[in-house]
Amino acid sequence: MNFGFSEEQNLLREQVLRFMHEHCPMSRVRELIASDNPFAAQLWQQMADLGWLGLITPQQYGGVGLKWVDVTVVLEETGRGLCPLPFASHLLATATVLRCGSPSQRSRWLPAMAAGHAVCTLALCDDGNWLHPDAVTLTGQRTTDGVRISGTKPLVGDAKACDYLIVALRIDGKLALAGVATDSVSLTAANGLDATKPAADVHFDNLLISEDDLLPLDDADFHYLCDLGAVITTAEMVGAAEAALQMTSEYAKERIQFGKPIGQYQGVKHRLADMFVDIESFKSLLYYAAWTVDDAPDELPKAISYAKGYAADAFAQVGIDAVGLHGAIGFTAEYDVQMYLKRSKWARPAYGDSDYHLERVATLGGI
Amino acid sequence: MDFELTETEQAFREEVRNFLEEHLPPKDQRGPGFLGSWLEKVRERGWVGFSWPAEFGGSDGGLIEQAILKEEMALAKAPPLGSSFMGLAWVGPGIMRYGTQEQKQRFIPDILDSKVIWCTGYSEPNHGSDLAAIQCKAVKTGDHYLVNGQKIWTSGAPWAQWIILLVRTQFDVEVKHQGITCLLVPMDSPGIEVRPIENMAGDRHFAEIFFTDVKVPIENRLGEEGDGWQVTVSALANERSSIGEVTQMFETLDRLKTLVKQTTRQGKPASEDPLVRRRLAVFETRIAAMKYNGLRYLTRQIKGEPLSSETSVNKLLRASLEIELADFAIELSGPAGLELRGSDHAVDGGSWAKSSLNWPNVVIGGGTPNIQRNIISERILGQPKD
Numbered sequence: 191m192n193f194g195f196s197e198e199q200n201l202l203r204e205q206v207l208r209f210m211h212e213h214c215p216m217s218r219v220r221e222l223i224a225s226d227n228p229f230a231a232q233l234w235q236q237m238a239d240l241g242w243l244g245l246i247t248p249q250q251y252g253g254v255g256l257k258w259v260d261v262t263v264v265l266e267e268t269g270r271g272l273c274p275l276p277f278a279s280h281l282l283a284t285a286t287v288l289r290c291g292s293p294s295q296r297s298r299w300l301p302a303m304a305a306g307h308a309v310c311t312l313a314l315c316d317d318g319n320w321l322h323p324d325a326v327t328l329t330g331q332r333t334t335d336g337v338r339i340s341g342t343k344p345l346v347g348d349a350k351a352c353d354y355l356i357v358a359l360r361i362d363g364k365l366a367l368a369g370v371a372t373d374s375v376s377l378t379a380a381n382g383l384d385a386t387k388p389a390a391d392v393h394f395d396n397l398l399i400s401e402d403d404l405l406p407l408d409d410a411d412f413h414y415l416c417d418l419g420a421v422i423t424t425a426e427m428v429g430a431a432e433a434a435l436q437m438t439s440e441y442a443k444e445r446i447q448f449g450k451p452i453g454q455y456q457g458v459k460h461r462l463a464d465m466f467v468d469i470e471s472f473k474s475l476l477y478y479a480a481w482t483v484d485d486a487p488d489e490l491p492k493a494i495s496y497a498k499g500y501a502a503d504a505f506a507q508v509g510i511d512a513v514g515l516h517g518a519i520g521f522t523a524e525y526d527v528q529m530y531l532k533r534s535k536w537a538r539p540a541y542g543d544s545d546y547h548l549e550r551v552a553t554l555g556g557i
Numbered sequence: 558m559d560f561e562l563t564e565t566e567q568a569f570r571e572e573v574r575n576f577l578e579e580h581l582p583p584k585d586q587r588g589p590g591f592l593g594s595w596l597e598k599v600r601e602r603g604w605v606g607f608s609w610p611a612e613f614g615g616s617d618g619g620l621i622e623q624a625i626l627k628e629e630m631a632l633a634k635a636p637p638l639g640s641s642f643m644g645l646a647w648v649g650p651g652i653m654r655y656g657t658q659e660q661k662q663r664f665i666p667d668i669l670d671s672k673v674i675w676c677t678g679y680s681e682p683n684h685g686s687d688l689a690a691i692q693c694k695a696v697k698t699g700d701h702y703l704v705n706g707q708k709i710w711t712s713g714a715p716w717a718q719w720i721i722l723l724v725r726t727q728f729d730v731e732v733k734h735q736g737i738t739c740l741l742v743p744m745d746s747p748g749i750e751v752r753p754i755e756n757m758a759g760d761r762h763f764a765e766i767f768f769t770d771v772k773v774p775i776e777n778r779l780g781e782e783g784d785g786w787q788v789t790v791s792a793l794a795n796e797r798s799s800i801g802e803v804t805q806m807f808e809t810l811d812r813l814k815t816l817v818k819q820t821t822r823q824g825k826p827a828s829e830d831p832l833v834r835r836r837l838a839v840f841e842t843r844i845a846a847m848k849y850n851g852l853r854y855l856t857r858q859i860k861g862e863p864l865s866s867e868t869s870v871n872k873l874l875r876a877s878l879e880i881e882l883a884d885f886a887i888e889l890s891g892p893a894g895l896e897l898r899g900s901d902h903a904v905d906g907g908s909w910a911k912s913s914l915n916w917p918n919v920v921i922g923g924g925t926p927n928i929q930r931n932i933i934s935e936r937i938l939g940q941p942k943d
Binding site: 191192193194195259435439442443450451453454456458459460462463464466467470471472474475477478481485486496499500545548549551552555556557 | 558559560561562566621814817818828831834835837838839841842843845846847849850852853855856857859860867870873874927929930931933934935937938939940941942943
């Protein structure tokens with residue numbers, strides 16, 4: 191029994207931390223999100239060169255062949271720094287190709303994805319508030335030369351930064367996925383409150399997809415990918431929540447009111463302790479969920495529903511209290527803590543809110 | 558990360574399970590002589606003081622084996638492994654660490670053999686959470702200390718044979734943590750008077766204790782004079798890691814789920830009510846968090862990384878669960894949920910109603926939730942002290 195990280199994983203964490211500190215500090219994050227596409231090709235290439243984009247990709251496809259526990263380490267740190275690059279989206283797209291792609295599709299796509307040449311995202315649900323195969327309604331018509339798609343996929347994460355989209359659709363009523371080049375569709379940028387998680391509506395105008403670019407998708411795949419999406423989201427939440435707590439804790443030591451640091455008042459001190467308890471708890475649950483992906487996949491649904499079911503509301507409260515304990519300064523655009531509040535609002539419903547996950551915990555727990 | 562047990566660990570689990578199958582009859586078949594023979598058998602196996610060094614009569618058991626032992630015992634609803642919870646949890650470890658050779662020989666075997674029950678004389682009428690401010694006084698007079706003062710909320714005092722007692726041996730100190738001394742005192746010493754206090758659940762297991770010119774030989778002092786605070790802090794650290802049985806909480810949750818399945822609310826099955834389902838799931842998620850927090854901290858201990866005060870995390874989680882699980886069972890059951898044992902209407906023998914009044918045992922003993930929050934904020938997050 192060993193519920194901790196290895197020496198290699200600790201080194202990986204240090205490497206990501208150093209990278210975020212040197213190349214993507216908050217000042218850079220702010221620069222990036224001020225542009226209309228928070229993507230930096232040079233940073234992305236550095237991430238690829240460090241092997242992070244192919245961390246879970248098997249070596250035969252040009253990756254490093256590590257596990258989800260390893261990639262969790264990277265996600266915690268990209269989350270801590272609110273990295274606006276599409277690392278999370280690209281990871282889920284990679285997992286999708288690994289799960290659903292044919293051997294030839296894997297050979298065709300994965301090496302370019304691991305090398306950073308093909309930036310990808312997964313567009314799953316048309317009804318973003320429903321994690322169910324029935325929420326996939328975009329339709330493709332089979333023709334003699336392939337499949338034609340018309341319609342719109344709403345609020346696709348990181349679409350603008352990506353070279354390719356993997357889009358869920360229905361063909362003759364059956365679920366499928368299609369690999370689509372972003373330059374063959376048109377995008378309407380969304381205007382979400384967390385600019386570090388940009389999204390866009392993707393419009394298809396009678397787009398022709400060749401059979402080679404279609405992947406099968408069944409209900410089990412759908413739920414598996416949603417669970418992985420929740421693992422990825424929650425891992426980033428752990429790092430972001432810790433950062434929000436740390437900022438607030440440091441501020442409480444320095445801010446003097448009524449002649450004392452505010453951290454000396456139990457109204458502040460106890461709230462900080464409660465934040466710590468919640469973050470420790472969903473962190474432990476998340477680590478366990480990440481471990482199940484490779485080592486106990488039958489346990490994944492319950493494990494990730496524990497983690498996201500806890501984290502969704504707890505991180506939202508951390509965000510609110512982090513800003514609230516700062517007082518008015520926390521409310522300013524200039525101060526970074528508000529960016530974590532925004533992330534907590536983005537993360538709360540992503541891949542299932544607490545109602546969704548807790549209902550699943552009840553069902554899986556025999557109720 | 559790896560949740561697999563090694564072959565040796567797995568074999569140990571099997572050994573415990575086989576033992577339990579052979580020697581632990583179902584609750585309703587345990588006769589009057591059962592407990593005595595149970596305590597003898599687990600002692601023979603070396604499972605009492607399992608992690609204690611062999612030189613003191615323990616088994617040098619590893620942290621993982623200890624966790625396995627605790628888990629299997631809880632799963633089987635076995636009785637405790639010794640008659641003195643406090644003796645095993647912190648008096649014994651305290652004596653092993655700070656005691657003289659003579660004290661070790663005198664006290665440790667009796668704890669392991671369940672011959673002596675210990676209680677803990679910390680809190681006083683004016684000093685509970687602010688433990689270091691105690692006033693119970695001991696004056697060195699010749700070959701003994703003369704103790705005068707009062708202790709209160711002392712669990713087990715009505716039947717304990719010994720007390721580990723915190724006294725003040727010096728009053729003119731710069732900080733209150735100085736001048737405190739720890740004494741080991743027989744409860745039948747002349748001058749000790751125990752007055753049991755009835756708690757809100759109707760039980761009388763804690764008491765106030767009055768000390769009037771109680772003579773305690775100097776050789777009964779644990780640690781040096783004035784070092785009592787350090788002895789106590791290390792003892793309470795032991796307590797925080799020994800309280801917090803996740804297995805028991807999961808078992809309570811299972812009973813709550815069974816109750817939900819048998820209960821209707823407003824004429825409809827409670828198990829179909831989304832709010833009921835959500836609350837059960839919140840409980841389960843928090844108990845699971847305790848489990849994986851515990852394993853994470855255990856791993857750090859095994860790797861030799863010192864913990865700060867992380868065990869306070871699980872103590873806080875457990876405190877609210879302890880209250881909420883029982884209250885939810887009562888809420889679900891309507892007026893019948895309030896009925897105690899003996900009533901025709903009692904739900905699950907009145908156990909939920911009783912638990913709903915018993916939570917302070919767990920929640921307040923060993924440091925209230927607000928004290929745990931202070932500990933986390935000050936020792937882990939580095940906030941200034943009050």
